Amino acid sequence: MATQNTITFTAYATKNLCYKAAQKMPNGSPAGIIIHSTGANNPNLWRYVDAPDICGENKYGTHWNVPEPVSGNGKPTKICCHCFIGKDKVGKVRAAKILPWNICCWNCATGSKGSYNFSPAYIQIEICEDALTDKQYFEDAFSLAAQLCARLMKSYPTIKVENIISHKEAHARGYASNHGDCDHWLAKFGKNMDWFRALVNSGGVIETKYKVIGTKTVSKDKLNEAQVQLKALGFSVTTETV
Numbered sequence: 711m712a713t714q715n716t717i718t719f720t721a722y723a724t725k726n727l728c729y730k731a732a733q734k735m736p737n738g739s740p741a742g743i744i745i746h747s748t749g750a751n752n753p754n755l756w757r758y759v760d761a762p763d764i765c766g767e768n769k770y771g772t773h774w775n776v777p778e779p780v781s782g783n784g785k786p787t788k789i790c791c792h793c794f795i796g797k798d799k800v801g802k803v804r805a806a807k808i809l810p811w812n813i814c815c816w817n818c819a820t821g822s823k824g825s826y827n828f829s830p831a832y833i834q835i836e837i838c839e840d841a842l843t844d845k846q847y848f849e850d851a852f853s854l855a856a857q858l859c860a861r862l863m864k865s866y867p868t869i870k871v872e873n874i875i876s877h878k879e880a881h882a883r884g885y886a887s888n889h890g891d892c893d894h895w896l897a898k899f900g901k902n903m904d905w906f907r908a909l910v911n912s913g914g915v916i917e918t919k920y921k922v923i924g925t926k927t928v929s930k931d932k933l934n935e936a937q938v939q940l941k942a943l944g945f946s947v948t949t950e951t952v
Contacts, residue, residue: 717805717854717857717858717861718793718804718805718806718807718858719761719764719804719805719806719807720806720807721759721760721761721764721765721775721806721807721808722807722808722809722810723760723773723774723775723776723790723808723809724775725775725776725777726774726775726776726777726778726779726790726808726809727777727778727788727790728788728789728790728809728813728814728815728816729790729808729809729813730777731814732810732813733813733814733828734812734813734814735812735813735814735831736829736830736831737868738812739812739866739868740811740812740831740832740833740862740866740868740869741826741830741831741832741868741869741873742826742830742832742833742869742870742873742874742875743832743833743834743835743859743862743869743873743874743875744817744818744826744832744833744834744835744875744876744877744880744886745835745837745855745859745874745875745876745877745892745903745906746791746817746818746834746835746836746837746876746877746889746891746892747836747837747838747839747891747892747894747895748836748837748838748839748891749782749839749889749891750782750838750839751839751840751841752838752839752840753796753797753838753839753840753847753851754766754796754797754838755794755796755797755798755804755806755838756768756773756799757772757773757796757838758772758773758774758779758794758796758806758808758836758838759773759774759775759794759806759808760773760774760775761806762799764798764799764804764806765798765799765806766798766799774789774790774791774808775808788816789816789817790808790809790815790816790817791808791809791815791817791834791835791836792807792808792809792810792811792813792815792817792833792834792835793805793806793807793808793809793833793834793835793836793858794806794808794835794836794837794838795835795836795837795838795851795854795855795858796837796838796851797838797847803847803850803851803854804854805835805854805855805858811833811862811865811866814827814828814831815827815833815834817834817836818832818834818877818880818885818886818887819886819887820885820886820887821880821881821883821884821885821886821887821888822884823883823884823885824884824885825885825886826880826885826886832873832880833862833869835855835858835859837851837852837855837892837895838851839895842894842895842898843898845899848895848898848899849916852896852901852906852909852916853909853914853915853916854914855906855914856906856909856910856912856913856914857913857914858914859874859910860910860911860913860914863910871907871910871911872907874906874907874910875903876891876892876893876896876903876906877889877890877891877892878890878891878892878893879893879903
């Protein structure tokens with residue numbers, strides 16, 4: 711049975727071999743966070759999370775609450791992350807926790823120097839990809855991921871913002887397999903992991919920017935009044951004489 715709070719709901723993958731192994735992180739605390747993305751066009755949590763009351767029913771049995779989930783190559787794999795972010799059964803973007811935060815997950819494999827699965831151990835979050843064209847879903851999903859990271863930093867002071875990284879960055883450090891997520895998705899919208907880390911520092915708030923184009927002819931007094939108001943809001947104002 712899933713349990714909920716304001717930012718996540720918990721639906722532990724109790725049948726997954728990783729959950730059963732329950733390997734505690736060194737010193738009981740994570741050293742950082744890896745942000746992954748799933749690499750498949752399916753933003754629905756039901757694909758990965760066994761919580762039909764919240765996510766909707768998975769009619770195909772492809773969720774990760776099994777001993778070895780079926781991976782992208784179609785074969786059973788020893789794999790499990792800590793959390794998925796995606797759409798629940800009514801289309802709301804939610805975070806689903808499927809492992810305790812202080813248990814080692816099996817989600818980034820191994821690089822030339824070792825694995826961030828184990829030592830040092832990182833919390834690992836998968837964001838469910840869509841077709842990578844929906845800006846609103848992109849912003850909602852990464853905003854929620856940043857909010858969750860900010861909350862985890864408060865719960866675990868061992869996590870520093872510079873150690874909130876993508877799978878691609880984890881590979882570059884030598885502690886993960888050679889994947890490009892989630893940098894490829896960020897790039898679709900002109901963003902990168904530096905943007906995401908700044909978003910974590912802001913508590914997950916994405917600033918919306920607006921451009922005002924005026925075509926109305928007004929008196930000088932009205933123009934001056936409008937300029938003062940717009941400049942107070944941070945707009946750069948240019949005018950033309952007609």
